[in-house]
Amino acid sequence: MTPADAVSQTEPVVSAGSFGERLNGAFGRFGRLCVGIDPHSWLLTEWGLPDTAAGAERFGRLVVEASAGLVGIVKPQVAFYERFGSAGYLALERVLGDARAAGLLVIADVKRGDLGTSVEAYGQAWLSPGSPLEADAITLNPYMGVGSLASTIALAADANKGLFLLAATSNPEAAALQQAVLAGGAQAGRTVAASVLDQVQDINSAATGHAGMGSVGVVLGATVALADFGIDIHAPSTAVTTPVLAPGFGHQGANSADVASLFGGYAQGVIVSESRSVLSAGPHHVADEITRRVTEAGATRG
Numbered sequence: 001m002t003p004a005d006a007v008s009q010t011e012p013v014v015s016a017g018s019f020g021e022r023l024n025g026a027f028g029r030f031g032r033l034c035v036g037i038d039p040h041s042w043l044l045t046e047w048g049l050p051d052t053a054a055g056a057e058r059f060g061r062l063v064v065e066a067s068a069g070l071v072g073i074v075k076p077q078v079a080f081y082e083r084f085g086s087a088g089y090l091a092l093e094r095v096l097g098d099a100r101a102a103g104l105l106v107i108a109d110v111k112r113g114d115l116g117t118s119v120e121a122y123g124q125a126w127l128s129p130g131s132p133l134e135a136d137a138i139t140l141n142p143y144m145g146v147g148s149l150a151s152t153i154a155l156a157a158d159a160n161k162g163l164f165l166l167a168a169t170s171n172p173e174a175a176a177l178q179q180a181v182l183a184g185g186a187q188a189g190r191t192v193a194a195s196v197l198d199q200v201q202d203i204n205s206a207a208t209g210h211a212g213m214g215s216v217g218v219v220l221g222a223t224v225a226l227a228d229f230g231i232d233i234h235a236p237s238t239a240v241t242t243p244v245l246a247p248g249f250g251h252q253g254a255n256s257a258d259v260a261s262l263f264g265g266y267a268q269g270v271i272v273s274e275s276r277s278v279l280s281a282g283p284h285h286v287a288d289e290i291t292r293r294v295t296e297a298g299a300t301r302g
């Protein structure tokens with residue numbers, strides 16, 4: 001059975017509408033778990049695969065096959081394919097193709113950022129319909145200024161795609177930078193992280209007319225205390241639900257049962273992202289592990 005067959009035997013896939021609407025559909029049907037596709041060298045070995053582009057392709061396609069019909073979202077970590085150069089990109093294109101054919105929402109974890117014209121080219125590569133690398137959403141690095149991403153934000157909106165801007169990431173090394181307080185400009189006095197979140201909420205409010213799920217989200221790590229980043233989880237500044245890509249569950253220590261206490265008023269938009277904790281089950285048990293973790297995250301369904 002192909003991944004697409006697995007999905008077509010269940011309910012119809014929400015394949016139309018804005019990224020926010022499709023994300024909301026995925027939450028309603030499958031819950032919040034997002035399976036990361038991270039072919040670490042050691043994982044390929046554990047899966048009995050070579051540490052090559054072909055190994056990473058097989059790995060990714062097996063993870064997609066196991067995920068289809070169990071979760072609504074996958075997140076390939078592009079870095080693990082990029083390490084094999086053009087062969088790695090070809091492998092990734094095939095993994096992305098399988099995932100999209102299976103009706104999975106694909107968040108390509110690319111973490112791109114640059115000045116406007118250059119970051120727009122990244123948007124064209126990853127978000128243009130028909131592009132070989134087409135995904136449903138990508139991660140962006142806003143540290144050249146959220147304004148530098150304007151052309152890609154517009155491109156994503158036109159193509160019904162999504163974006164996730166890094167705000168408070170799960171790694172401890174980021175805290176000093178992301179907790180720093182802005183000295184000037186419209187966001188003076190806010191932390192870097194809170195300022196990114198504020199600007200994303202403004203973009204979503206302007207785009208959605210103050211209701212529903214936005215299509216531009218933030219990355220908020222599940223391993224960090226958001227209050228330390230100047231983010232008041234009890235007071236989202238808008239009625240629009242902000243999509244939150246939340247890595248840090250599983251291997252990095254956070255527990256999906258804690259979504260409500262970790263994210264408060266933002267919990268409704270949280271995507272529980274897990275890679276190693278799921279993938280280390282190995283090729284024969286990964287589907288069981290996904291099922292177990294979907295059940296665990298069940299209390300947090302949308």
Ligand SMILES: O=c1ccn([C@@H]2O[C@H](COP(=O)(O)O)[C@@H](O)[C@H]2O)c(=O)[nH]1
Pocket residue numbers: 036038077109168169170171219220221247248249250251252273274275276277
């Ligand atoms: O703040 C961030 C942003 C991205 N990541 C990425 O998510 C996965 C996490 O993998 P686990 O195995 O579940 O720890 C990985 O691809 C990271 O690059 C993150 O961890 N934190």
